[in-house]
Amino acid sequence: MSYVNLSTAVDWIHEINMLPNLEELYLSESELRNTVLPLRQFNLTKLKVLDISRNNFNTTFAPNWFWNASSLTYLDIKICYFYGAIPDEVGKMTSLQQLSFQNNLISTMIPSSFKNLCNLKVLDLANSNTTGDITELMERLPNCGWKKLQMLDLTFNNIGGELPNRPGPLSNLTYLVLTRNKLTGKIPAWIWALKKLLILELSANNINGIVKEDHLNNLTNLKFLGLGYTLLQMKIRRDWTPPFKLLGILLPSLQLGPAFPSWLKSQTSIEFLHISNASITAIPDWFWVVFSRAEFLNLADNQISGALPATMEFMAAYFMILSNNRLNGTVPKFPRNITYIDISGNSLSGTLPSDFGAPRLDTLILYNNSISGTIPSSFCSLTNLLALDLSENMLTGEVPNCQEDMNLVKVNLNTNNLSGEFPSVFGSFPNIVFVDLSYNQFHGNLPVWIWEKMPFLAFFSLRSNMFHGPIPSEIAISKELQYLDLACNNLSGSLPNSLSNLSAMIRTSGYSELLEDNNLHRLSYHLFNSLYDHFGTREQVSVSTKGQQLEFSDQLSYTVLLDLSCNSLTGVIPQDIGALVGLKAFNLSWNRLSGQIPVNIGQLKKLESLDLSHNKLSGEIPPSMTALTFLSSLNLSYNDLSGKIPTGNQFETFNASVYIGNVGLCGPPLTGSCPGNSSSQDTHGNHRGLEDISLYLAMNIGFVLNLWVVFCVMLFKKRWRIAYFMFVDDLYDKIYVTVAVRCAIFKRKLGQT
Template structure:
């Protein structure tokens, strides 16, 4: 084995202590033991090896194992290292410049996802020129790392979650001219991004989420393929978008959770390649602009939690590739447009809750055969729920083809790389805020697992469509707080995937279908405040639901409500069963009392003394013997 130059056991479920004998393979250049379950202290790996190959060893990958301990300074023996990956372990302690002092050829370093602290003196000049530095969660802060100024070959830099509490120096932004990937998210970086004339030939993905960047964005950032600036304090959008600079390959623009005010600028035509746009949780007002209809490739439009008004403009029907449309928690009004169902037939997620949409539930929404999440709650919809719900064919399937959906949404194909460049990132994840089992939750990429309909808090009337029982994959159905009447569909037990059902505060009547007790996954049930009657089923786990699930139905009875049903009890006295009261009942009470007293007196007056006192017992037995003899004669 001394002639072995490369050894790879990537993702082979290896367990036990990290082996050290590889250091005795004198020709070994590359060792890849990543994505296993190896453990033990990393220092033993170096100390127990002679490392006769240290002058030829170039690539070491121990990432994503369970290795512990501190990185020893003896690592400098591997002075020819070019590629070092120790990420995704449980390493701890400090890494100083002395650990890296001999690595003049190092170009790829990944120490992320450990508990390491990188403590470099401010004057440190690294001996290497790295092309990739991945140092996420490595505690570089609080000052911005000045030694990065010496790195002139960087294409990939990740210093996210590093406790940086500083402004970003001007020299750093100029390095974007060479970068393809920059991640500085989840720090406390502050100040404005300077407006400088830069060319970004690599179309980088720039991820600056969860910092304190403020003010307006400089136009040069439009050259990025992905721009992620959620959870900052950006306040101006107009000067960024409306400067007549074309965004040739911008795929993602995420400016959610900022302080952007005024109206949405009406100059989206320059971002014609955009796939994902998220402006949620800002302070935007006014109408949705007409030029948004120019975003023909758009797959996700997220505008929730703003102050938008007016109707949805018909220009949006040109966005035929939309997979997610979320305009929830605004002040939009008018009808729900029929063209949503006619033009946006790729929709998986439609969230319009918390607006002022009125009139009927348009029948054209039934054309959305791929829909998985439909939320029209807290509007002013009236009339009946259409009976075409069984056209939601995706909800009729019990499982979701995750791979197919992932390809559709995130474009894992060569064509996307050709359009958006080699560093294009589809880091953006679809997410949605949804009331789940009575509690508001945020779901990440819900289209992989969740199928739900929420029409609650409207003025819908008529019966619950029987076609709903064919949505076999639905896990949550909320029709509460409407004016629905009629009975609960008897075959609702067909919805075997159902985990949450809320039909409360309607005008439903009749019995609770016994088929509901067949839903083994049902964890949340609310049928309260209707006109339901009869006995609450007790089969299977149905008795685990509390009284609050059924209260407000005056004609319901059963153990859950601690209320007996007619015929639950029978009596031993015919007179009572016939309703006999008065003198007869008094007579029988007196009779039973006198019988009890007589038994007590008779027992303790005669039998009791015989059992207790021996002379009486002997005399009584002699009397019985004489009596028996006389009878025999």
């Protein structure tokens, strides 16, 4: 009954308990929400297989009914959101052969009763927040005479310490995955002696040492090798031929270069190759032939030079990442099966191919190259394309107007020389979320249909183009827009009052799930029905805020920005602007705005950057602005503001440059005092000074008088004088005896230790 919606089944466990002959129960991803304590009478005595994975139970591991199912051979409770310690009752399930706790929240060490599970072959604790020392964990695994354990997955946990020098129960392993833990020390010899091993994944730990061909010679059955993101060094002879035929290899961030590892020349069966950031400077000619059948290739962040081969179109790759290298030449025709290709951050030149030759392509990333010419009409044939990034190139001409149905969600064309009116082709992208056309030469009015035909638009930047005319009031239609940058155009007219109705900028969470999903490209590779390499790539997006150009990636989905600076806007700032409580950056500088700063601007409590400089704003700075406690960047310079500058909170941190060019402003941090306050301030200061002098004088006189009273009494009253000295002597004796006794006790304790 897996994948059947059983969310309304409240008493499902008791119903199933009425089936005593039931042997297998599959309820994976069935929308179950509740489980129960141990049943009064457990009837499922023949149950062998139980799969309740991918249901949101959100409760503790114990007590729970299934711990009484001692007949089980297979138990899968992954992604059930159980939490807490695994109960000792698991040790009574001695028939278990496969056990999965993946993606739950154990937060502790496995119980010692695991030793009783002598038939256990597969143990999956991946991403379960299992904590503790690796040696202790191995001591708690079943260590029976026949050592049946074959697969152990401890990926994404908090397991530390050094791997022990003896294999214990792991001598028959075929699958050992310890990725992303806190392991230290060297790889022990027994791991290199696991002749049955198919998969060895130790990536993303702090293990160190040198790996040589002698270590790998015994692993004759090895299919997958992962040693990346560690402190290991690989020193393999160039003429060594491995005894295995790998399907996957993961060696990122190991210093393998400058030459590409020649021992990989014999690995013609490789499907997955990840050797990024390895200081490799050149790819040999045989690379493109040997790995022509590879489905996943990642050589990013090296210093690889040379041109891409014309034969690249005949490769079998689905994923290809060659970003941040020194590749030159033209962009070749892509592999026919490619779905994701990233060759950004290189020195590619020439024009884009007239035929991309990749009908399945969904992500094309070529930013930061030197590609010239126009965007070819063949772009329209990429009907599966979801993300396109051609930014930071030298493209010219207009964006082609495609007639084909396309489903783009992200388009980044910034920093080119593209021209024409706002591309009408965007009206054919109803699901688009991210549009960046900044730093080009687009012109004309902003079409009203932008907000109607792109209802999911969350990021929209037209900075530094030549658009003119008013900002359409229909902008309020947009429900997801939380990043709007129309700066440095020639827009005119008044600010539309509808700006205060932008729903996404009113959200207090300040978070866009749409931007998060579309800025993170999740790539993964499956081998033997398991996930062996899962990582995300985030593109950097240039954001102008706080008076500087910043690069955002992870934070983009939390960036709420409204920038209309460097235009010819007139009129007043809408009084309801305070409704945009999610705003973090607000810039209206270098316009012709007049009137006063709205009093309710103090409601923008999350504001971090505010720039209203170079306008004609008048009146006082609203005192409500002192409530902007997150404000770290403020610029009100070159307006006609007047009155006293508010004080308190963030305003105490701003210097005079924030207010320069406003001749009517006064008060700190400006040097001049406010008119009409100087005399009163002086008088107040004088009074305060006199009060201070009087206070100190009275204190001194009082002290002297009291001292003389005591002295006179002691001088003329002999009995009082004798009593005083006796009290002082007695107090001295008590203190002396106490200190002496304490010292003697302390010395005695030191002597005993």
